[in-house]
Amino acid sequence: MFQPFRAYLEDELFHRFDLRSRPIPPGLESNISDRGKNKATIQSWCYQCSQLRKIRYTYIDAGEMAQVFNCVIYPSHHYEIPLLGIDFLAFGQKKILVVLDFQPLFKTPAYQNKYIEPMRSIRDKYNELAQNLEMKFYDADRYFSKYLLFAKTDAETVVKRLFPAYQEYIQLYWRTLDNAEILQDPEEIEKIVKAQKDYDQYSADRDPAHGLFSSYFGSQWSERFLYEFLFEDASPLAVASTRR
Numbered sequence: 001m002f003q004p005f006r007a008y009l010e011d012e013l014f015h016r017f018d019l020r021s022r023p024i025p026p027g028l029e030s031n032i033s034d035r036g037k038n039k040a041t042i043q044s045w046c047y048q049c050s051q052l053r054k055i056r057y058t059y060i061d062a063g064e065m066a067q068v069f070n071c072v073i074y075p076s077h078h079y080e081i082p083l084l085g086i087d088f089l090a091f092g093q094k095k096i097l098v099v100l101d102f103q104p105l106f107k108t109p110a111y112q113n114k115y116i117e118p119m120r121s122i123r124d125k126y127n128e129l130a131q132n133l134e135m136k137f138y139d140a141d142r143y144f145s146k147y148l149l150f151a152k153t154d155a156e157t158v159v160k161r162l163f164p165a166y167q168e169y170i171q172l173y174w175r176t177l178d179n180a181e182i183l184q185d186p187e188e189i190e191k192i193v194k195a196q197k198d199y200d201q202y203s204a205d206r207d208p209a210h211g212l213f214s215s216y217f218g219s220q221w222s223e224r225f226l227y228e229f230l231f232e233d234a235s236p237l238a239v240a241s242t243r244r
């Protein structure tokens with residue numbers, strides 16, 4: 001269901017940036033589950049370039065049971081711009097959840113005006129994809145913007161509405177990056193390092209996907225995938241293995 005989204009992103013990345021592979025820890029690049037009816041494959045890709053220090057995306061294909069496309073782009077620490085976050089999930093044709101956002105590092109009005117307000121005109125065109133759903137795992141006020149796309153939707157809307165919205169957000173993200181100031185002040189850079197690291201910790205601690213990964217690939221593999229690849233700058237919680 002989301003393969004065209006992955007292909008679009010990949011094409012954009014390869015044409016716009018001088019990408020180098022960024023290593024994925026051994027054993028985490030892909031996996032195949034054959035647990036009875038839970039047949040699933042997971043595959044991940046990771047790149048870097050001078051402007052973007054970590055570009056990672058993952059596709060889970062469990063046929064009709066589940067299709068997931070998840071991506072985070074972390075800009076270089078010289079840019080204060082938001083992270084690009086994508087989480088598209090389809091569990092059969094019935095349950096489709098899509099989230100797309102420029103994930104802000106800071107909450108000041110100046111930051112908001114500079115990096116989030118430009119999303120507004122796109123967001124307003126795609127009202128049906130911005131449903132103000134309640135968040136159960138995350139705090140909507142941390143690392144999410146007020147113009148995120150967040151919707152429970154159907155396959156037709158994914159093709160007809162989400163795909164064009166996705167392209168517009170990605171194009172805006174490239175413009176944001178093109179226009180971003182390259183920061184040189186070590187103190188400013190240090191603030192960005194910390195904010196991106198906090199994002200990893202926050203996200204790893206709350207990630208709602210652990211159960212999904214565990215059901216297919218086991219909890220040990222899932223824990224490694226979460227802390228060694230997806231959110232590698234996070235430290236595992238002491239209670240991680242017992243928390244769920």
Ligand code: BLA
Nearest residue numbers: 058068070085086087099100101135136137138208209212
């Ligand atoms: C929700 N994301 C979810 C859920 C799952 C995932 C299983 C719960 C769906 C449900 O309600 O049943 C899946 N999360 C993943 C996967 C990965 C992951 C597969 O990290 C990694 C491969 N999540 C993100 C990013 C964003 C994001 C980058 O990883 C930002 C756009 C958002 N996911 C997001 C939000 C929800 C969600 C806002 C709803 C959670 C809530 O209700 O609090």
